[in-house]
Amino acid sequence: MxxxxxxxxxxxxxxxxxxxxxxxxxxxxxxxxxxxxxxxxxxxxxxxxxxxxxxxxxxxxxxxxxxxxxxxxxxxxxSTGKVMTVLLFSKKPLHLLKESSIALTNQSATSINLFKIIMEKFIGGKPSYTVMESSLQRMMKQHDACILIGDDATLSNWNNPGYLVYDLGDLWYHYTGYPxxxxxxxxxxxxxxxxxxxxxxxxxxxxxxxxxxxxxxxxxxxxxxxxxxxxxxxxxxxxxxxxxxxxxxxxxxxxxxxxxxxxMGLLKQAVQLKFCFTEAPTMRING
The missing domain is CATH 3.40.190.10 (Periplasmic binding protein-like II)
Structure with a gap:
């Protein structure tokens, strides 16, 4: 039971x-x-x-x-294409970041590793990375570009002082064709x-x-x-x-x-998706 x-x-x-x-x-x-x-x-x-x-x-x-x-x-x-809340803010175009210094948010492993895949696998770059607390001003004071996610990314984009902005969901779709x-x-x-x-x-x-x-x-x-x-x-x-x-x-x-x-060695072993249930439930819960 x-x-x-x-x-x-x-x-x-x-x-x-x-x-x-x-x-x-x-x-x-x-x-x-x-x-x-x-x-x-x-x-x-x-x-x-x-x-x-x-x-x-x-x-x-x-x-x-x-x-x-x-x-x-x-x-x-x-997302299929743009996600709007996983953003790269940059002082220069993406292809010029190959050997640059990039600040990464400490709030999302998925997004920072997504960027590493895009930059290293698709663009051929090998920048240096620093994980930091999310703050556009502090990150960009010390680095050429930064990754922000969630509401921090939204607010920073609304108040963007002029940095180039790339959407990582859009970049992933561009290079792979996948959501x-x-x-x-x-x-x-x-x-x-x-x-x-x-x-x-x-x-x-x-x-x-x-x-x-x-x-x-x-x-x-x-x-x-x-x-x-x-x-x-x-x-x-x-x-x-x-x-x-x-x-x-x-x-x-x-x-x-x-x-x-x-x-790329970002994960130690191959991953297979494993589900709790085989189908979405059909029965409903009554109050």
Whole structure:
């Protein structure tokens, strides 16, 4: 018989996660789940330590721990082309950064390794890298370019003093033809084994919340405007280019990312995608 306890679920403190979390039915599912707000890097760390059971971890973090984690199907943060929140700010054109000094955000392993793949595999560069706290002004004071993600990237782009800006999702699509998956919903394997009933209920809750988030995106946009600022057209564009699905094309693109990362030595061993469930749930939870 399944054990019972509240699952500790990570919640990225970025606006890109809103359509999946905004309509999550905590009234019905509160007995199953406790949300833990975190930035991506801290969520990755706590998942690995075991203090968080599941959450939208960075795609690279899943690659590092695929032998301990399983994936929830039909959930990701992906884009085909521009993603708008994974940006390279540069003092000079991309092809002139081959031997430059690049500051990397300390908030996302996926994005910084994506940039390394693009720069070293596709452009043929070998710049020097420094991981720093996210601050456009401090990063660019010491370096030729920097990578910012999430709301830091959005705000910096809104207030850009004149740097060239490259979207890493767009660059990945240009060089590979694949969408890029930045985050996946991963679960520690022991949770799958010991708490499958609760996990399935929480999974259904996320799928239903995602469906409502897509159908009622206007409410999500209003929330983002009230809590973060920006115009309605900005958020309409932003949420329209993000995909929260995890279809065959998304999986193929992510597998290509893992294969290149392994080839370059960024990952220690080959990665295969492993799922908790074979299909999205069809039954619904009643309040």
């Amino acid at each position: 399944n054990q019972q306890r509240k699952l500790q679920v990570g919640k990225i403190t970025f606006t890109n996660i809103l359509p999946v979390y905004h309509f999550f039915d905590e009234a019905s599912l509160g007995k199953y789940v406790e949300f833990i707000p975190q930035v991506p890097a801290e969520l990755n760390k706590k998942m690995k330590e075991g203090s968080i059971d599941l959450g939208p971890i960075s795609a690279f973090a899943y690659g590092e721990n695929a032998h301990h984690y399983s994936l929830l199907p039909n959930l990701s943060i992906s 890029m998956t930045f985050a996946v919903w991963a679960v520690r394997d022991e949770v799958v084994q010991q708490y499958s009933d609760q996990l399935y209920a929480v999974y259904q809750g996320f799928i239903q919340s995602k469906q409502r988030g897509r159908a009622q995106i206007g409410e999500v946009i209003q929330y983002a405007m009230n809590h973060f600022g920006g115009s309605e057209i900005h958020w309409q564009t932003y949420f329209s280019i993000l995909s929260y699905d995890f279809n065959e094309e998304h999986r193929a693109g992510l597998q290509h990312y893992y294969d290149l990362a392994t080839e």
